[in-house]
Amino acid sequence: MSCKDHVSEGNMQLSVEQLQQIEQNRRTALERLAIRNVPVPVGESWRREIGTEFSKPYFTKLMSFVTIERKCFTVYPSPEQVFMWTTLCAIEDVKVVILGQDPYHNIGQAHGLAFSVLKPKPPPPSLENIFMELSEDIVGFRRPGHGDLTEWAKQGVLLLNSVLTVRSHQPTSHEGQGWELFTDAVVQWLSSSLDSLVFLLWGSYAQRKGRVIDRKRHHVLETSHPSPYSAHLGFFGCRHFSKTNTLLKKSGKNPVDWTAF
Numbered sequence: 139m140s141c142k143d144h145v146s147e148g149n150m151q152l153s154v155e156q157l158q159q160i161e162q163n164r165r166t167a168l169e170r171l172a173i174r175n176v177p178v179p180v181g182e183s184w185r186r187e188i189g190t191e192f193s194k195p196y197f198t199k200l201m202s203f204v205t206i207e208r209k210c211f212t213v214y215p216s217p218e219q220v221f222m223w224t225t226l227c228a229i230e231d232v233k234v235v236i237l238g239q240d241p242y243h244n245i246g247q248a249h250g251l252a253f254s255v256l257k258p259k260p261p262p263p264s265l266e267n268i269f270m271e272l273s274e275d276i277v278g279f280r281r282p283g284h285g286d287l288t289e290w291a292k293q294g295v296l297l298l299n300s301v302l303t304v305r306s307h308q309p310t311s312h313e314g315q316g317w318e319l320f321t322d323a324v325v326q327w328l329s330s331s332l333d334s335l336v337f338l339l340w341g342s343y344a345q346r347k348g349r350v351i352d353r354k355r356h357h358v359l360e361t362s363h364p365s366p367y368s369a370h371l372g373f374f375g376c377r378h379f380s381k382t383n384t385l386l387k388k389s390g391k392n393p394v395d396w397t398a399f
Contacts, residue, residue: 175201178217181224187331188229191323200316204303212306214241215248220302222250226291232328233294233391234382235337237344240301243309251297254287261285267364267373272396275379282399289398298324300347318347326350334389336382340364340373357385 175192191197207213215222238252242262247255253265261269265285272279291297300321305311325347328335335356339348341363351358359378362371383393 176221178221179225180221181226181228183228183230184221184224186229188324188327191320196316196319200320203315204312207303207305207312212245213303213312214243214245214306215250215303219248219250223291223296223298226288227294227296229327230332231294232296232332233335233386234394235296235298235325235328235335237325237337237339237347238297238299239343240299240310240312241304243304243307243311245306248304249286250302251287251291252299253285254291254297255285257284257286259285263366264364264369267366267369271364271369271374271376272379274375275377276396279397284399286399290394290396293392293394293398295394296328300343322347322350329356332356334385334391336385338378338382341368 175198180189185192204213208217236252241248241250242255246259247262249256253268255262255265260283261281262285269279269281273281287295287297298321301310301312301315301317302321303312303317329351333355337348337351337356337358339345339358339360344363345360348358348360359376359381361376361378362368362373364373379394379396383396386393
């Protein structure tokens, strides 16, 4: 008798109720593992739809890495802010996705939203360039004097970095540890489960990450990164913000109030 036959024969001896209980026990164990891996606040809708990622081996390994890093170094953002992006908008209400690379690495900046910094920190150079483009693109836009984009996130603008943590003063220091697999899964879920999203892919890094997007189902706008090194290569004058609102309205969705701060 093969191992497969042995297992099959064993299963036949179990009642339906017993099999159901085994499956329930398995799910409970995975849920406990997921909660242990991510003890910080995660939006309920996000945990419901992508929570299976939290119990996968790569994610357990990733969380061990981040835990050790926090013991040995200063890591941004704080633990309770890593998944801030899941708490401001339900997953099914996302309508715009802006992909970043990794969090800001200076004190008091990163708080879980790509390109955004906590008040009262001034906007970093890339965000200053975003505001400069908004000033030319959106009637009535005024620079807010800070860089906190929380009000955008509340409207369904997902500001998602590919990597969600970073060692202080060491950009890209947490790349290649597993965050990319997790955020790829997020992008894949959004692409396959929602309709008519607008993805803003600024720079080659975001554009590579956006290859999984179903472009027959969603709108994808691409240009150079707003960094001072590349903003002049296409970001300035791209008019992505007004174009996004036009696409949203055509899809029957409310436009984003880019002036909200």
